[in-house]
Amino acid sequence: MDAAGSIFLVHGMLLVIRIKNDDPDVKGLGGVEELSEIIRIKNEHPDDSNCIVNDRVKGRLKVTRAFGAGFLKQVCLSTLPQGHKWNDALLEMFRNDYIGTAPYISCSPSLRHHHLCPRDQFLVLSSDGLYQYFSNQEVVSHVQNFMERFPDGDPAQHLIEELLFRAARKAGMDFHELLDIPHGDRRKYHDDVTVMVVSLEGRIWKSSGKYL
Template structure:
């Protein structure tokens, strides 16, 4: 962040969203934050950043400032297939080489260069065809100019969005901050996620928390959340204390 300019560079499927006041119908102001732009020459697919239109009774809407890089995004799957025309198994079971859901990331060297793949034990090697990497480290870069309608930013790993939409995340934070101005909205989101995960699994929260963290991956992913108010406060939570 620099003055009124926010730059978001991302790899993978973590997200950055900004909460905005919904459109003022009397003034006709834009509801979806048209001041967000893609920085050319970095990653043009950033234009598919999610812009959610709220219901009429919703106080805030969510503008996604990051680009999801996963096999759930058709453009990402098409890109990988185009870069590996001789490999019919570059995407298997909705995963890159049958292994990773994300299509861009740090690490994953064995899916970036053949020499790192060859250094693995045979049972872990991939069939690396051609010279192009399967997992890219080219980020998406997006610029957003803050405006009076912007209220706060939320950065989170993808586990949060297994149970919440962007709009729901913004709504939960907004309501919590209004009711508990001295509370921790990041921790609140983690707790709400665990409640949803427990309910989906047909158990009470305390039953879920009694499961060792490694085994709990069956019910929810690791999650880290950061909420940044535009007034200078920052809250962080990873739920590791639970």
């Protein structure tokens, strides 16, 4: 995840979030589940019945806005010399059937405004790998329960560890067996994950974020 992918600003009781790159979920907002993003992609690709598959763009990406993912950003053919497509090799590599000339993934960031209220305790920013094993509500519940039990602990680390336990259990192996697998090979069991939990109540945890 690009560290500059998401930016958030708290001004008084207003939370402003700029989302871009591999950061689909901020306080339960965003991601391909969001109806407006699904409608946008389907409207831009009316002839592609597989533009959204299993809650992922072309069945591959959970995010709908990103710096990368060039193989889902086919530019208009008229803008290229001699009509060549710049990402033909990537399309072939990923075996995606690109229909139309509009991009599936947008480079434009999404700007969100949220008015904070006393119930808002924390902000979770994460890459989409976290939601391979968690729902939005599960993330919130796990962080809340962890904060109550371990006020000085690191909720981001807790989410990462719980994800690894779930990935190991799904693969039918022990937690430590999964950790012994080299990072590159572990992609078979879980995606790369970055998690940051920010307190909106002034708490300072031992670390501000975790990744694997």
